[in-house]
Structures are given as structure tokens and as C-alpha cells.
Amino acid sequence: MKPFLSIPNLFENRPHKSLPGPKENDVDRNATQYLIVGGSAAGMAAAHTIRSHDPMAPVTVLTDETDKPYFRPMIPFVVSGKKKSQDMAMEGCGPYVGKDIFVKTDSRVVSVDTDSHRVFLENNQVFNYGKILFATGSRPFIPPDIKGTESNGVFALRTLAHARKMNARAAQTQHAVLLGGGLLNLKAAFALLERGIKVTLVVYSPQVLSQLMDAEDAVLIRNALDDAGLEIRTGTAAVEIESDNSGVRGIVLDDHTKISCQMVCIGKGVRPNVEFLENSKIKLEKGIVADIHTACSQSDTFAAGDVAVTHDPVSGKPVMTALWTNAVEMGRCAGLNMAGLPTAYAGTFGILNATQIANMPFVSMGLVHTKDLDCEIFRSGGQGSFRKMVFSSDGRHLIGMVLIGDISNAGLYRHVIQGKKLVEKFKHHIIGHNLHWGHFIK
Structure with a gap:
């Protein structure tokens, strides 16, 4: 499914104050117009979006990992032995050309001063920035009540x-x-x-x-x-x-x-990486609070990916998710806003997964836990397939779905759910699983 963004067709560049940037070969550059903390999906999507719309200003990415940015969803293939570490690299793949983006590995940020526009690293380096994106992601939650979690293996x-x-x-x-x-x-x-x-x-x-x-x-x-x-x-x-x-x-x-x-x-489960911001002026509510334009509570600051608290387009409630596709979508939106192209983020589904397990593809999206939900539910299926469509209590909106086996039309259903479209005229096509784009034209 293609990511969906509320992106206008025409934009107007905002002027920005350029910071002095070192030469391309200077690996100790410490001033940058755009600073991105975190080198995974959201951070790199933002970096490449910025570079596409602002080809001259310095873009710097700080990552605390020793590896350069890579495709995280592929790491199980390293465990299985099907892929090597170098096969995971983002650089040179699709939009991630890596051109004119300075990535500094093994660089953990420990604090931020948003008044002076500076970040402080664990190795005592200091970076000055014009605009900053926090895309620090999340880390695994290790239950403290399990003994022996520090063991080898x-x-x-x-x-x-x-x-x-x-x-x-x-x-x-x-x-x-x-x-x-x-x-x-x-x-x-x-x-x-x-x-x-x-x-x-x-x-x-x-x-x-x-x-x-x-x-x-x-x-x-x-x-x-x-x-x-x-x-x-x-x-x-x-x-x-x-x-x-x-x-x-x-x-x-x-x-x-x-x-x-x-x-x-x-x-x-996971926990957002926000400890380095606890003594800053950035508003935190478990994660980093971001508005509809991915902006944080302080000027020139943005947040995207697992660490960002955004809104669920169905429920309207604050939400954080640890999904690669959401992170990429949000990162692109943040990059556009940082580059001066006002862009509204369409929101993050509390549940949105499309993948395959044991040769069984499935899509789960929107409100799918229906035990105590006031809603209309339609279930159907056959040999090797299952469908669950969840409509609002008045039946006028599609608010969730589960597709297993046959996942065709998933992108259309996402369009309907995320756009909060009235479905009366084509509801029977949704239930019958034969919806197509022509129904929107009609």
C-alpha cells in the first residue's frame, strides 16, 4: 500500500536563516541548517525529503548506532542467514540516494537546548542547528520482573x-x-x-x-x-x-x-527514546507531542516516527505506533515542513499492519477490537480467507477492517477509513469485497 499524505500540489518556500556549514569532506562539521536525531525510517525519509526541496543547505543525521542507516524490517533475514548486513543498507536504494546528506554514526545525543539551538553528544561534541527533527525511535521493553534477562543468549x-x-x-x-x-x-x-x-x-x-x-x-x-x-x-x-x-x-x-x-x-513491546529530552522545554506525554504539522512545543523543532505522539484519524485520540510505514510517512511530512512547505500529517492509525506470516498475508487497520465497541460488524470468508469490516454505529463510516488470505482492495479501504468518507452509496460493495476506484467517481 502506498503511504497517504495530505500534501498540497503547490508550495511556497519560506525563507530560512542559513547556518555556516563546513565543507563536504569535513567529518567534524558541527553546524547545520537541518539536524536530524535518529537515522532510521522517519529520520532518513525526512533527510531525503529536505534534500529534494532544499538542495543547498547542510543536512546532518546523528545516529547512536554504529551501522549506517538500514532497512530495519529486513533484519530477521540476517537471523535466518538469507541476507548479510550490507544488504540492509538504505543508501542507494529507491529514494535513499544518500547524496549530500552527512550521517554521523555512534553519536548519542544526551541533551538539547532549544533556546540556543544546540545539542550535546555523549562524546562531548556540540552541534548547532537551524531546525531539528527528533526521530529517535523506540527501544525494546524488557520486563523487570523476569530474572536473568542479562544472560548471554x-x-x-x-x-x-x-x-x-x-x-x-x-x-x-x-x-x-x-x-x-x-x-x-x-x-x-x-x-x-x-x-x-x-x-x-x-x-x-x-x-x-x-x-x-x-x-x-x-x-x-x-x-x-x-x-x-x-x-x-x-x-x-x-x-x-x-x-x-x-x-x-x-x-x-x-x-x-x-x-x-x-x-x-x-x-x-517498545518504549520511546525520550530520556535525553526530560530536562528540556519539549512537551512530553510518554513520547514527544507533535501537532498536525509534526511540530513540537518549541520553535524549529519537529518529531516523527515511533517517538512522536500524533493523532489517530479514526478515534482522534493521541497515539504512538512502532511501524516502519508510519514512520516513513511522518518523516516525509516533517521534512516538507522543515523545508518550508506547509504539510498536514494525515494521522497515524493506532492499528495498521500489512504483512505475511507463515505464507498467510493479512491486513489489520483502524478499530478492529470490537468486543465493547458500538459498531456494525460484517464477517465473511471461505477456504483460506477471512474478512471483517467494522462500520460506525450509524453505519455511515468504515472504521476498521481485518483481511486475511485475500488482501485485495486494502489500499482502497484505507483511503475510505482515513478519509472518513461516507459509505452509504457503496457500502454493499465494501461488504461484498468488490469495491473499486470507480465507485468514488460515481
Whole structure:
């Protein structure tokens, strides 16, 4: 599905005050018109958008990782052995040409002074900026009540460095236990299964992908996971990871069951990276609060990606999500605004996922948990496919959907949901799964 932005066709450049920038070969440049903190999806999308519309002003990206920007969704392929680290690189791929954008790796920002337009790095360097984007993303949440999470062989697959270490550990692993039934953990599970490693998924919820769909909607996916050989234990949680000199040797569950294993991967959600802003004037509400133009509470500051608190276009409530596609979309919007091209961000769905698990493609979008929701629900399906369409209580708006197996028309449905379109004239086409663009023309 193509990202959707509320971007006008014509823009008018705003004048900006240029800062003195060092020469292209000066790796110690410390002044830049555009400074981007974070080198993943949102940060690099913003950097390349800025460069497209402002070809002269310096653009600098600071990333605390040792690797240059890469495609994070691909890191499970490093675990499976299908790809190498160099295959992940953004530079030279699609819009990420890397031209005239200075990326400084191993550069962790520890504080920001928005009054003086300066950032301070862990290595005592100081950067001056004209405009700044915070795209610092999120980090894995490691439950503090699980003992032994520091053991060798325990991972939370989030970075390329994690993937390399996990790949190395897999060579001495016969059985891996993954904690959490979210999307990234499922992808990690299949990467390990492809290497012939036995995998057990331990999920506290009664089902996998509980954040993306109701239990009765996940039957096809659960069957596909079972058929693929993934062992799943639901309704239980880990309390301790046991280890010896060689690292992980087993895990203890809350029902006192012990599972022998040589690897544990924790996928229990993420937390936004905002600690460096706690003493700043930037407004925080768990993440960084951003307005409809991705601007923060201080002038010349913007936020995008996992770290940004934006709005859900369906519910209107504040929301943060850790999805690559959302981050790219928001980063592009931030880049346009930073370059002086006023652009409204269309909003971030609280739930928006389109992927494939165990050869079963699915899309989950909008309001899909309907147990206590005042709404109209239409479910249908056949051999190898399932559809759930969720309409508002008055039936006039499509507010959510789950497609499994047959995911055709997903982009159209997103257009309808995000645009809050009245659906009376073509509602039966949505229910019948034969909607097309011509219905909008009519």
C-alpha cells in the first residue's frame, strides 16, 4: 500500500536563516541548517525529503548506532542467514540516494537546548542547528520482573547489531523460546525455524497478534502457525531465564514449567527514546507531542516516527505506533515542513499492519477490537480467507477492517477509513469485497 499524505500540489518556500556549514569532506562539521536525531525510517525519509526541496543547505543525521542507516524490517533475514548486513543498507536504494546528506554514526545525543539551538553528544561534541527533527525511535521493553534477562543468549530483536548477535548464537542453538506474540517476534520465530531450530512461542494473551485482531478473527493465522511447526503456549508468562557459563540453558514459566533452550528472544513491546529530552522545554506525554504539522512545543523543532505522539484519524485520540510505514510517512511530512512547505500529517492509525506470516498475508487497520465497541460488524470468508469490516454505529463510516488470505482492495479501504468518507452509496460493495476506484467517481 502506498503511504497517504495530505500534501498540497503547490508550495511556497519560506525563507530560512542559513547556518555556516563546513565543507563536504569535513567529518567534524558541527553546524547545520537541518539536524536530524535518529537515522532510521522517519529520520532518513525526512533527510531525503529536505534534500529534494532544499538542495543547498547542510543536512546532518546523528545516529547512536554504529551501522549506517538500514532497512530495519529486513533484519530477521540476517537471523535466518538469507541476507548479510550490507544488504540492509538504505543508501542507494529507491529514494535513499544518500547524496549530500552527512550521517554521523555512534553519536548519542544526551541533551538539547532549544533556546540556543544546540545539542550535546555523549562524546562531548556540540552541534548547532537551524531546525531539528527528533526521530529517535523506540527501544525494546524488557520486563523487570523476569530474572536473568542479562544472560548471554537473551535478545530483543530491534537493531542490526542485535540481529548479527542472534545469528551467531543460532549456530549453537537447538531450541529457542520467544516471549510475546507480536509481529516482530513471529518474524524472528520464522527466521529461526528456517534454520532448523525448534521454536516455542510463549504468549501471556490467549492468542498471538492480540494487538492486531480479536481471537475469533485470528483462527486462520493460528492454523498457519501450527502447520508451520511453531509451538505456541498461551496464557502463561516467563518468570526466570536460567543460564550457565555458556549462556541461556532454560526458562521457567509462571506455572512452574521449565523449558530447556539455548536462546530467548523478548518481544514485549517498545518504549520511546525520550530520556535525553526530560530536562528540556519539549512537551512530553510518554513520547514527544507533535501537532498536525509534526511540530513540537518549541520553535524549529519537529518529531516523527515511533517517538512522536500524533493523532489517530479514526478515534482522534493521541497515539504512538512502532511501524516502519508510519514512520516513513511522518518523516516525509516533517521534512516538507522543515523545508518550508506547509504539510498536514494525515494521522497515524493506532492499528495498521500489512504483512505475511507463515505464507498467510493479512491486513489489520483502524478499530478492529470490537468486543465493547458500538459498531456494525460484517464477517465473511471461505477456504483460506477471512474478512471483517467494522462500520460506525450509524453505519455511515468504515472504521476498521481485518483481511486475511485475500488482501485485495486494502489500499482502497484505507483511503475510505482515513478519509472518513461516507459509505452509504457503496457500502454493499465494501461488504461484498468488490469495491473499486470507480465507485468514488460515481
